[in-house]
Amino acid sequence: MPITPRRRNKVKGVQFTIMVVGASGTGRTTFVNTLCESDVLSHKVCDSPETAHVEEGIKIKPANVELEEDGLRIALTIVDTPGFGENIDNEHAFQEIMSYLERQYDDILAEQSRIKRNPRFRDNRVHALLYFITPTGHALREIDIELMRRLAPRVNVIPVIGKADSLTPRELKAFKKRVMEDIDHYDIPIYNFPYDVEEDDEESIQDNMELRAMLPFAIVGSEEEIEIDGQLVRARIYPWGVVEVDNPDHSDFVRLRAAILGSHLGDLKSLTEDVLYETYRTEKLSRSVHSDIRDSQILPEEMATQSVRIKEEQLRREEEKLREVELRMQREINEKKQELMAKEMTLRNLESRLASQNQNSPY
Ligand SMILES: Nc1nc2c(ncn2[C@@H]2O[C@H](COP(=O)(O)OP(=O)(O)OP(=O)(O)O)[C@@H](O)[C@H]2O)c(=O)[nH]1
Ligand SMILES: [Mg+2]
Missing domain, CATH: 3.40.50.300 (P-loop containing nucleotide triphosphate hydrolases)
Structure with a gap:
């Protein structure tokens, strides 16, 4: 066993x-x-006295x-x-x-x-x-x-x-x-x-x-x-x-x-x-915005645009993650559907085989 x-x-x-x-x-x-x-x-x-x-x-x-x-x-x-x-x-x-x-x-x-x-x-x-x-x-x-x-x-x-x-x-x-x-x-x-x-x-x-x-x-x-x-x-x-x-x-x-x-x-x-x-x-996020501003000498009024960009980037990543989950789920649903269809087909074959056996049976 x-x-x-x-x-x-x-x-x-x-x-x-x-x-x-x-x-x-x-x-x-x-x-x-x-x-x-x-x-x-x-x-x-x-510690020894020599290294203390x-x-x-x-x-x-x-x-x-x-x-x-x-x-x-x-x-x-x-x-x-x-x-x-x-x-x-x-x-x-x-x-x-x-x-x-x-x-x-x-x-x-x-x-x-x-x-x-x-x-x-x-x-x-x-x-x-x-x-x-x-x-x-x-x-x-x-x-x-x-x-x-x-x-x-x-x-x-x-x-x-x-x-x-x-x-x-x-x-x-x-x-x-x-x-x-x-x-x-x-x-x-x-x-x-x-x-x-x-x-x-x-x-x-x-x-x-x-x-x-x-x-x-x-x-x-x-x-x-x-x-x-x-x-x-x-x-x-x-x-x-x-x-x-x-x-x-x-x-x-x-x-x-x-x-x-x-x-x-x-x-x-x-x-x-x-x-x-x-x-x-x-x-940390706002620090990186500030250092970006310093590095590229962005004007203060552009600061808002920078933080909006960071937020957009975060949103984009979240969306990507969601899309991945959605795709995975869709794939799983399709696989299950195909399995179901295959099972239905086998069942139907079995049923028709049974029906034809019953027709041919002398009883
Ligand atoms: N009276 C008293 N002595 C303590 C207590 N806790 C620890 N000791 C003693 O103080 C000494 C140092 O204790 P440790 O627990 O090694 O102290 P530590 O802060 O880990 O020291 P380091 O690892 O050397 O930085 C040891 O002899 C302990 O037995 C306490 O609650 N009361
Ligand atoms: Mg110790």
Whole structure:
């Protein structure tokens, strides 16, 4: 008997990308491994004293992992950015991160304007950037303000305090307050769990208000597990006590995890795709119009004609795509019609053969 290949039970999940940025040693790797409950990222090997002074620059490293959250399968991409903030001049690091984010937008822009879609295309747009603030207990540093201010128009920035157990609850509360005052003062458009009192239901307004009040999230990460009341929990063990990662009295980890991988995953995705990406696309299109104008010294009044031309070009491509679909459908209909006609013909032949057999039959 021939063996028929068994169809794999493919449940479609959702793709989500998180970028983690912050100074070295703020706990990014530990946080990612805690979030994914596996060793997705490896720890940095310490520099030797001979090479510690060498400025290596930033490396941007994506890693993929499959998770399941409330029955939903998540194909998670984690983009780590080791080397950020380690150099005297951080301009290069800002630009590297920015161009990584924009490159993902450019890729999808190119894919969307293709007539034939590439079935293997992977959308790598970053949906959330967790910015790890060093737990200094003072206020934001210039580098924190600069990074968040520059990147927030391109990505949902969620500020978090790394290694939050270094601060006492009182220090943490005051630090959170100061950080948010700075974010307000510098008008940094972070992702602040937006809600609409007119549109949203009572429950989600409440949820968003609570999450907003927690900003910046206090993070504690650990790759160690200990047994508490017969249950294995992730915790940091100190001579004077234990900090439990999942205990809401010890850190905001659980609320942050539930928000980014659960309740707010959809919102972060649609904000990225419908607002941040669309803004980038519009800016890029108008930039190319402006540079065309500069290059060919087109008069300002001809600018409108240029943008109309771009719109016409887009329309033309859309029309072409539609025409292709229409042609394909027409072809399929014709094939089906011919198959039907052939079947009708066979049926008629069979009928007439049967009829003539019946006539010749002696019964
Ligand atoms: N107290 C405390 N220490 C932590 C926490 N998370 C990580 N650490 C420790 O801090 C050190 C650095 O943590 P990593 O997770 O490697 O930090 P990183 O941001 O990935 O650092 P680089 O990869 O070197 O840039 C390690 O010794 C961790 O064990 C935390 O929540 N609290
Ligand atoms: Mg690391």
